[in-house]
Amino acid sequence: MGRGDSLGELEQLILVAILRLGENAYGAAIRKELELRAGRNITGGSVYATLERLEEKRYVSSRLGEPVAERGGRARTYFKVEAPGIKALQGSYGALKKMAAGVKILPQLS
Amino acid sequence: MVVPRFTAERTVVHRQKQLAGLAARAPLPECPVGDDLDLFLDRAQSHERAAPLWIPACREQPWTMGRVMIVQTSRAGFQACRDQLSRQPRAGCALEERLVFLSNARAPRSVARVKMPDSRGSQVIWMTSQSLAWGDALIALHRLYIVLALTALAFSGMLGIVGCHARSTYGSLRSIRAAGAAPPAWAEFWLLFILPAYAQSLPVDCRDEYEERLKSQGSAQAASWYRANVYASLRDLFLMRLHRFLLPGRRAR
Numbered sequence: 083m084g085r086g087d088s089l090g091e092l093e094q095l096i097l098v099a100i101l102r103l104g105e106n107a108y109g110a111a112i113r114k115e116l117e118l119r120a121g122r123n124i125t126g127g128s129v130y131a132t133l134e135r136l137e138e139k140r141y142v143s144s145r146l147g148e149p150v151a152e153r154g155g156r157a158r159t160y161f162k163v164e165a166p167g168i169k170a171l172q173g174s175y176g177a178l179k180k181m182a183a184g185v186k187i188l189p190q191l192s
Numbered sequence: 193m194v195v196p197r198f199t200a201e202r203t204v205v206h207r208q209k210q211l212a213g214l215a216a217r218a219p220l221p222e223c224p225v226g227d228d229l230d231l232f233l234d235r236a237q238s239h240e241r242a243a244p245l246w247i248p249a250c251r252e253q254p255w256t257m258g259r260v261m262i263v264q265t266s267r268a269g270f271q272a273c274r275d276q277l278s279r280q281p282r283a284g285c286a287l288e289e290r291l292v293f294l295s296n297a298r299a300p301r302s303v304a305r306v307k308m309p310d311s312r313g314s315q316v317i318w319m320t321s322q323s324l325a326w327g328d329a330l331i332a333l334h335r336l337y338i339v340l341a342l343t344a345l346a347f348s349g350m351l352g353i354v355g356c357h358a359r360s361t362y363g364s365l366r367s368i369r370a371a372g373a374a375p376p377a378w379a380e381f382w383l384l385f386i387l388p389a390y391a392q393s394l395p396v397d398c399r400d401e402y403e404e405r406l407k408s409q410g411s412a413q414a415a416s417w418y419r420a421n422v423y424a425s426l427r428d429l430f431l432m433r434l435h436r437f438l439l440p441g442r443r444a445r
Contacts, residue, residue, distance in 0.1 A: 109391075125424040126421060127428035130390060130394055130429070131428040133390075134390045150396060
């Protein structure tokens with residue numbers, strides 16, 4: 083994994099949130115998932131800025147949903163984690179697990 | 193930069209052309225000689241705002257017939273001549289020195305002086321009615337004017353683009369606010385105004401969440417959340433736009 087391929091903390095959290103949400107992973111749902119599960123109060127702007135970065139790295143892909151009339155014809159965008167994203171997440175998670183092994187004050191990762 | 197040099201040269205040529213077409217009025221004060229001339233010319237500067245570029249300051253008087261005139265080319269020589277001939281009624285001293293073009297060459301702006309013969313054949317000293325920039329100072333001034341003009345042009349162009357964008361944003365805002373609940377209008381306007389293409393779904397997401405909070409927390413709480421979320425997002429959204437602007441080769445969705 084090159085230096086530019088490493089994942090930041092928010093990138094990791096967003097990738098996991100997308101994996102958790104599955105087919106229903108759109109901006110607001112991702113933001114709420116981060117707030118509920120990770121306790122991170124992140125703005126919609128930050129979520130999209132991170133998603134754009136991840137999409138540039140080809141870790142996620144996106145598709146537009148149906149346009150909603152009561153939203154001025156705008157549509158939700160749904161996100162999906164791609165194979166390189168899963169690989170990068172596994173790499174980050176594996177590295178963290180190895181680093182945390184044996185450190186008593188940290189909860190041991192499965 | 194070649195342009196300010198060129199425009200400065202054009203300005204000087206224009207100033208000289210103006211001088212060529214002028215005629216001095218008949219009664220003019222007599223030009224003093226020596227050090228007195230500098231004092232006289234300093235005092236002769238016009239204070240009228242609407243004064244023409246060149247004004248006649250004084251006229252050199254022709255030599256008196258029947259007198260022997262001793263011509264000096266330096267002020268020291270002229271002074272010595274005057275001291276020696278002070279008691280000689282049939283002889284006089286004259287100073288013929290080159291008139292320095294700028295009264296203060298070190299100042300960024302200076303009065304210019306030119307000696308020219310008039311229609312009667314006597315020399316008239318013309319001077320600019322105001323202190324003006326000359327030489328390198330004039331080039332620097334023109335450079336400043338050009339930079340200011342280009343900046344104003346760029347700024348007005350940018351203002352036009354922003355104005356057009358604000359207008360189209362207002363159109364989007366009206367269509368999006370035509371149906372459903374209405375979150376704070378200004379916050380929604382700024383969100384749409386700054387929205388980069390990649391985050392085009394963000395207003396939909398924000399509205400979804402706003403409506404959920406409206407039902408569960410009431411309008412005041414929902415509006416407060418909406419404002420906080422949007423205004424805190426603006427920095428990231430602006431940076432996204434800036435990044436796309438600076439790196440246009442990036443993949444656009």
